[in-house]
Amino acid sequence: MNNKRAKKLLTKYVQNECTAEEKKFLESYLASFQNKEIDFDFDEAIKNKVWLNIVSETFEFNQKSKSYFKTYLKYAATLIILLASAYWIDKYINSENIKPKIELATNQQAIILKTADNNKIVIDTKEKQSLYNNGQLVCEQKGEAFDFKKNVETTELVFNEITIPNGRTFKMTLSDGTFVHLNAGSILKFPVNFVKNKPREVFLSGEAYFEVTKNKKHPFIVNTKQIGIKVLGTHFNVNSYEEACPQTVLAEGSIAVYHQQNKKQKQLIVPGQKAFFYNNKMNVKEVNVERSLSWREGRLLFNNNKFINIIKKIERKYNVTIQNKYTELNKLRFKGNFKDETVIDLLNTFKESAGFDYTILNNQIIINKP
Structure with a gap:
């Protein structure tokens, strides 16, 4: 996939012309990129439009977390560039089953x-x-x-x-x-x-x-x-x-x-x-009753929840253990709506907004100060 075709796909996204499959791919993998070395030439307006579209659909900010919006914008251009890289576009076209770069093995309890x-x-x-x-x-x-x-x-x-x-x-x-x-x-x-x-x-x-x-x-x-x-x-x-x-x-x-x-x-x-x-x-x-019952549809809904309580919800839904060593995050409140994302996708979304790092050790997620 060359730069011209990649740019065309992102332009389609901005104009709401992507198929459901293309849109899901773009949104799911934006937050999961680890490599920040790839360079790609895009018009600044397209970068910002794509990023703001994704933010508006996948993550809301309240008054207490506005300060972290700059963190999103800081990564916007880099992440859009990475998203369009030939490595992931080719992987999307040539593979029916795309998996995150990091996988967390979980045992399904009885x-x-x-x-x-x-x-x-x-x-x-x-x-x-x-x-x-x-x-x-x-x-x-x-x-x-x-x-x-x-x-x-x-x-x-x-x-x-x-x-x-x-x-x-x-x-x-x-x-x-x-x-x-x-x-x-x-x-x-x-x-x-x-x-x-x-x-x-x-x-x-x-x-x-x-x-x-x-x-x-x-x-x-x-x-x-x-x-x-x-x-x-x-x-x-x-x-x-x-x-x-x-x-x-x-x-x-x-x-x-x-x-x-x-x-x-x-x-x-x-x-x-x-x-x-x-x-x-x-x-x-x-x-809103529908929002209160969203868990029945497999949704993970955060409505101005403290991060310490969000961790509990993530642990329950994905059957994982999370140790938060960046305790300053605990009292921050967030809004968000997730359904089909993997736990890695979800963590990467929060990682870019709240500014933390995480590692996986012995099947445990450890959140650290950046």
Whole structure:
């Protein structure tokens, strides 16, 4: 690929004429270039237009991080030059599978179901299996989903516990028909069967989305360490990760939220609202529900999050370990929206905006001051 053809491809990008494949290639590999020695002649206006297009689509800046915008512009011309280098253009044309220059090997941990008698069952999401209790079918597993069967004769609550490791998500249907989608790094304790004349109650650590089957006689209760959510039948998300304020976002219906130490004082919210416990009181605010549920689509969304909390999200989604030795970054806040990027692509995006270096040692990512 000569300079003329490379320049033509970048010009197409500025004019929004790239195919989806060409656009994805340009955006994905801009931030991942390591070699800054290649030179390439481009009009300055084209350089800046391409760079600003990419920044506007892949990374937003708030007031507290404006100072880092100059860091982006500092690298803009060099990165655009590198992007157009014959090495990567040729690799794009001649190869169907382009891989980052740096790869981080991760081991996919198993999803574990612990039964009431302390048996631990490893869930193979590539297989189908049936689970029995005292000779009776209680659950069928198909791929990445559980379907627990209703047993009207059950009179005693028997709890199972499912653990979802980092890098995985899992779906399940409880015996009352309630659908649950569990995020990475979450644990749900739930009855194999709900019992008549008793509340439908589950216990969550982490994050999950619930679509609760309506039943006026038997309220559905989600317990976390700090808050509880009581519903009759509705759709909502609960986030109880340790680094976040315990919170719930309502997508449909209505719910009552309370702190575990004061269950009588309940806060009712309506769709489009988030209830969260902060400064020893329950707070309510309007939110974008679609953004709050973006994790269900595999998206990694940062909405003015502190870098220290962003690290936690990256670790959960990609099942990696990150050690941050550049602690000055921890309180900085960022916005961003990622989906199909590799962990290396994501780190390189932050690297150019926040100005840090990183190394990979023994499968651990170490962030250092530049």
